[in-house]
Amino acid sequence: MTPPFEQSMLPHLDAAYNLARWLLRNEADARDSVQEAYLRAFKAYDRFRGGDGRAWLLTIVRNVCYSQLRRAQRTPAPEEFDELQHTPMNDTPDAVARLGRELDTARLDAALAALPMEMREVIVLHELEGLAYKEIAAVAGIPLGTVMSRLARARLRLQREVRAQIFPEGKT
Amino acid sequence: MNCPDVRPLLSAHLDEELDVVNDAAVASHLENCPTCAAAALALADQRRRRQEKLTRHRAPAELAAQIRAALPPASRVTSAAVPWWPGWSRAVPLAAGMALALLAGFSWGGNRARANALAGELTAAHVRARLTGHVIDVASSDRHTVKPWFANKVDFAPFVPDLAAQGFPLAGGRLERLGGRTVATLVYSRRQHSIDLHVWSGGPAPVAAPVRRDGYALVGWRSGDLNYSAVSDVAPEELAAFASLFQAAR
Numbered sequence: 001m002t003p004p005f006e007q008s009m010l011p012h013l014d015a016a017y018n019l020a021r022w023l024l025r026n027e028a029d030a031r032d033s034v035q036e037a038y039l040r041a042f043k044a045y046d047r048f049r050g051g052d053g054r055a056w057l058l059t060i061v062r063n064v065c066y067s068q069l070r071r072a073q074r075t076p077a078p079e080e081f082d083e084l085q086h087t088p089m090n091d092t093p094d095a096v097a098r099l100g101r102e103l104d105t106a107r108l109d110a111a112l113a114a115l116p117m118e119m120r121e122v123i124v125l126h127e128l129e130g131l132a133y134k135e136i137a138a139v140a141g142i143p144l145g146t147v148m149s150r151l152a153r154a155r156l157r158l159q160r161e162v163r164a165q166i167f168p169e170g171k172t
Numbered sequence: 173m174n175c176p177d178v179r180p181l182l183s184a185h186l187d188e189e190l191d192v193v194n195d196a197a198v199a200s201h202l203e204n205c206p207t208c209a210a211a212a213l214a215l216a217d218q219r220r221r222r223q224e225k226l227t228r229h230r231a232p233a234e235l236a237a238q239i240r241a242a243l244p245p246a247s248r249v250t251s252a253a254v255p256w257w258p259g260w261s262r263a264v265p266l267a268a269g270m271a272l273a274l275l276a277g278f279s280w281g282g283n284r285a286r287a288n289a290l291a292g293e294l295t296a297a298h299v300r301a302r303l304t305g306h307v308i309d310v311a312s313s314d315r316h317t318v319k320p321w322f323a324n325k326v327d328f329a330p331f332v333p334d335l336a337a338q339g340f341p342l343a344g345g346r347l348e349r350l351g352g353r354t355v356a357t358l359v360y361s362r363r364q365h366s367i368d369l370h371v372w373s374g375g376p377a378p379v380a381a382p383v384r385r386d387g388y389a390l391v392g393w394r395s396g397d398l399n400y401s402a403v404s405d406v407a408p409e410e411l412a413a414f415a416s417l418f419q420a421a422r
Contacts, residue, residue, distance in 0.1 A: 010236060
């Protein structure tokens with residue numbers, strides 16, 4: 001017997017939104033896609049056998065996002081992401097340190113946003129959502145060994161992107 | 173294993189996702205190779221920084237309401253009708269008998285319904301704590317802080333092992349009210365997840381066999397006079413590993 005839809009699926013709303021937001025890199029599209037994913041999940045809910053609800057839902061979210069991106073490719077691509085704004089500050093040391101921390105987040109976020117989609121999604125699923133490799137394999141529809149190698153490559157690539165954020169000229 | 177074999181496996185080794193044989197080979201290589209050990213440290217440091225700093229986008233507040241509004245009312249949350257606790261304080265002999273039956277594997281239907289209700293209530297407690305943000309009353313990774321905190325609050329002393337080295341650091345504890353009884357809840361972390369371990373004294377035993385409920389994993393056991401039920405959104409195998417480690421730490 002499966003529990004009511006809301007009870008099993010709404011607790012995963014943040015995970016669903018975070019995945020969509022990172023895949024689509026846009027708040028409005030993420031919101032629409034999550035809503036559509038929930039409706040699709042609801043319609044397909046009688047096929048859900050009470051296993052891993054989060055992985056099941058994220059699989060649908062991912063599919064909706066990929067369709068959305070395929071549709072969007074027919075229209076001119078928008079600006080991918082904002083360049084880092086290094087605003088010079090003359091502020092208290094506290095404020096400077098705080099800005100440093102926030103810039104760090106901005107830099108990492110920008111590096112992740114710059115990764116190819118299939119690398120971005122394994123990082124988001126594993127490091128932000130904490131999915132085990134097996135769950136990622138189910139969500140992305142790829143073999144376990146691929147999850148392992150893709151995540152390893154994505155991490156190296158991400159580190160290169162971070163470096164590129166700091167040294168935009170390609171200096172090391 | 174030599175360096176070129178080890179490098180591609182480091183990432184999975186850090187995630188504790190390698191099979192036992194490869195994991196042991198990588199670990200023994202790292203003990204003898206300072207270069208690879210340094211690379212592993214750097215990877216771990218970068219991962220930690222990302223987990224701390226990367227933005228985890230939260231759904232806008234109105235999104236849940238919009239989704240709810242688009243669904244028919246039949247899907248709405250209903251509360252469990254079957255009480256899982258048969259009048260706790262006055263039903264000890266009955267409860268003790270049932271505990272044995274439960275441990276024996278739920279051979280009869282009434283128990284199955286009760287176990288289902290218990291699983292539902294434990295899962296609901298886990299979800300409720302996260303929705304309301306009331307996950308931890310005493311936040312500490314030090315078991316010598318967490319254990320005494322329960323001293324005046326429950327009539328037993330929960331066993332609080334340190335499982336950080338095995339990948340399950342202690343996050344803290346809180347009190348739960350389940351089945352009309354105060355339950356000591358230990359909270360352990362696993363990557364970005366947390367595990368609620370509910371501990372209570374007496375009464376019927378928890379759901380013994382590992383089960384899944386609403387996408388959450390549950391496992392329970394009995395040790396001495398205390399009953400243990402772990403609930404989490406980690407994969408069931410990981411929760412089972414947690415349960416074995418916890419019991420082995422005795």
